[in-house]
Amino acid sequence: MITFALRRLLATVPTLLVVTLLVFGLVRLLPGDPARLMLGESANPQAIAELRTQMGLDRPIMVQYGAWLADVARFDLGRSLVDNASVSRIIGQKLPTTIELSVLSMLVALLLAVPAGTISAVQRGKPLDSAVTIFALTGISMPNFFLGILLIFFFSVQLRWVPASGYVSLMDDPVRNLSLMVLPAITIGVGLGAILTRYLRASLLETLSQDYVRTALAKGVPGLAVIARHALRNAMIPVITAFGLQLGTLLGGAIITEQIFSIPGFGRLLVDAVSTRDLPVIQGVVLVAAMAVFLVSFIVDLLYAAADPRITYT
Amino acid sequence: MDPSPIEQPEPARGRTLWARGVTRFFRNRLGLTGLVILLVFAALALLAPVIAPYGVAEVNFSRLRAPPSADHWLGTDELGRDTFTRVVYGARISLTVGLGSVFIALFAGSLLGMLAGFLGGWFDEVVMRVMDAMLSLPFLVLAIALAAILGPNLQNTILAIAIVSTPPFARLTRGQVLSEKERDYVQASAALGARWTRTLLRHILPNILSVIIVQASLATAIAVLAESALSFLGLGVQPPTPSWGSMLNTSRGYLATQPWMAFSPGIAIFLVVLALNLVGDGLRDAFDPRMRPR
Numbered sequence: 013m014i015t016f017a018l019r020r021l022l023a024t025v026p027t028l029l030v031v032t033l034l035v036f037g038l039v040r041l042l043p044g045d046p047a048r049l050m051l052g053e054s055a056n057p058q059a060i061a062e063l064r065t066q067m068g069l070d071r072p073i074m075v076q077y078g079a080w081l082a083d084v085a086r087f088d089l090g091r092s093l094v095d096n097a098s099v100s101r102i103i104g105q106k107l108p109t110t111i112e113l114s115v116l117s118m119l120v121a122l123l124l125a126v127p128a129g130t131i132s133a134v135q136r137g138k139p140l141d142s143a144v145t146i147f148a149l150t151g152i153s154m155p156n157f158f159l160g161i162l163l164i165f166f167f168s169v170q171l172r173w174v175p176a177s178g179y180v181s182l183m184d185d186p187v188r189n190l191s192l193m194v195l196p197a198i199t200i201g202v203g204l205g206a207i208l209t210r211y212l213r214a215s216l217l218e219t220l221s222q223d224y225v226r227t228a229l230a231k232g233v234p235g236l237a238v239i240a241r242h243a244l245r246n247a248m249i250p251v252i253t254a255f256g257l258q259l260g261t262l263l264g265g266a267i268i269t270e271q272i273f274s275i276p277g278f279g280r281l282l283v284d285a286v287s288t289r290d291l292p293v294i295q296g297v298v299l300v301a302a303m304a305v306f307l308v309s310f311i312v313d314l315l316y317a318a319a320d321p322r323i324t325y326t
Numbered sequence: 327m328d329p330s331p332i333e334q335p336e337p338a339r340g341r342t343l344w345a346r347g348v349t350r351f352f353r354n355r356l357g358l359t360g361l362v363i364l365l366v367f368a369a370l371a372l373l374a375p376v377i378a379p380y381g382v383a384e385v386n387f388s389r390l391r392a393p394p395s396a397d398h399w400l401g402t403d404e405l406g407r408d409t410f411t412r413v414v415y416g417a418r419i420s421l422t423v424g425l426g427s428v429f430i431a432l433f434a435g436s437l438l439g440m441l442a443g444f445l446g447g448w449f450d451e452v453v454m455r456v457m458d459a460m461l462s463l464p465f466l467v468l469a470i471a472l473a474a475i476l477g478p479n480l481q482n483t484i485l486a487i488a489i490v491s492t493p494p495f496a497r498l499t500r501g502q503v504l505s506e507k508e509r510d511y512v513q514a515s516a517a518l519g520a521r522w523t524r525t526l527l528r529h530i531l532p533n534i535l536s537v538i539i540v541q542a543s544l545a546t547a548i549a550v551l552a553e554s555a556l557s558f559l560g561l562g563v564q565p566p567t568p569s570w571g572s573m574l575n576t577s578r579g580y581l582a583t584q585p586w587m588a589f590s591p592g593i594a595i596f597l598v599v600l601a602l603n604l605v606g607d608g609l610r611d612a613f614d615p616r617m618r619p620r
């Protein structure tokens with residue numbers, strides 16, 4: 013297992029290096045001078061020249077990349093242009109909020125997808141299956157920023173059940189934190205749940221046609237027990253993989269949702285950095301997001317290999 | 327008893343795979359519904375100057391944030407501009423960005439994927455490593471970063487979304503080419519002395535085009551959503567050009583008093599994305615039976 017993990021990790025190194033090259037190139041290689049981009053079109057040439065020297069832009073591009081990569085390896089993502097704070101530290105402060113939002117959103121997605129996908133597969137071709145299919149299509153097509161606004165309108169403005177926006181740390185006031193996080197989590201969770209419902213339905217349909225399910229039913233095991241104990245367990249394996257691969261969707265959803273509900277997380281940090289043209293922060297956020305995707309897909313691979321005995325650790 | 331349409335044997339002789347695919351698509355009610363919705367929005371976008379009752383930037387300070395009425399079917403916005411007019415013109419932006427970016431991504435991605443799959447070697451390695459790396463960057467995160475660096479306007483929005491939409495086309499096309507490359511007709515073409523470009527464009531491309539088209543329709547749905555998201559965040563098309571995303575963002579400030587301001591652009595985005603997903607699913611079922619959901 014350890015050899016498998018190491019091999020899998022080594023296999024990601026070339027792609028990981030290309031990711032760093034892309035993130036580096038995002039700011040340095042695209043048209044326009046980064047120093048001018050940071051200071052704005054009206055900045056005076058001397059200030060631009062000083063910033064260029066300060067950022068090392070006068071050195072050869074590969075030297076710049078090497079120096080940047082060495083800094084990244086030490087978790088040094090540079091300093092914010094707005095308040096000179098360490099980008100790693102800023103990201104470290106914002107990440108827990110987004111991780112909490114992501115976990116809650118995943119929970120909402122699973123609470124929707126597991127019953128909906130199961131009902132849809134078991135009731136294949138019947139009205140309930142059609143209803144779930146319509147839910148899944150609606151969930152996939154609904155822009156999360158529109159859903160967020162609708163949720164605020166109904167649950168905060170009309171019914172006044174939960175606050176419309178704001179944030180309190182989970183450590184400071186858990187109850188208030190959850191009441192503020194429920195609408196954002198639903199906003200992201202519905203779309204994710206819709207995608208997973210489709211995966212689960214397809215996976216469960218395949219599992220339900222397997223011999224062991226037929227055998228269990230023939231032996232007189234109640235239908236519900238067969239689904240819960242045998243079919244669903246096996247059907248969930250590819251769904252969990254798909255779940256891990258949706259991290260990008262989750263992060264994209266977090267950017268919009270944090271903006272709508274004024275949550276000071278990782279996504280909001282990116283939008284704020286964009287509005288202040290804080291390129292080191294933009295670069296840092298993109299890099300950390302890519303690393304998160306890599307890490308999750310690596311963990312999912314390991315889990316998949318551990319859960320499915322047909323996969324050999326070679 | 328009459329056999330259901332699904333059970334009827336398909337007339338295979340004298341009809342191409344394409345013709346059969348098109349027939350199958352037009353039998354799919356959901357796909358057809360999606361196509362009709364899409365055609366309505368396309369007509370609105372094309373005929374906007376004729377259909378729209380007011381000028382797109384026509385300000386009326388005596389009717390600020392007015393509710394829907396006979397004069398203003400969908401109400402007015404914070405500057406008294408007619409919301410129906412702006413929704414109709416907004417369709418132009420959404421469809422232009424959606425179709426424009428996917429067209430570029432389709433062309434670039436398919437070309438890279440075809441060459442990588444067919445030529446193999448170092449070219450394949452380099453292209454696919456770059457595509458894999460791009461795929462590991464979350465779609466919206468990369469689109470926002472690109473839009474921020476390129477600058478917010480229509481062309482750059484199209485370019486940013488096109489860049490992030492390219493890798494799925496490259497990956498899909500490469501896979502298809504790798505599988506087609508081993509088929510007898512490709513071997514025969516090469517044995518007859520055809521140049522590799524001819525084999526690729528005249529023989530392989532027509533056989534993988536249906537899969538690319540299915541991907542294009544689903545990618546357009548994602549592109550329309552991405553455009554709205556960028557405009558919502560102020561990184562897409564800039565005011566006073568009407569964009570559904572920016573209209574929705576403006577409406578947030580008036581949710582307690584004038585909620586209808588949010589409904590029209592939100593429903594418009596939802597309908598177009600739903601229609602594109604329905605068409606995409608319908609095309610997939612019609613042209614690629616292996617991917618047909620059960």
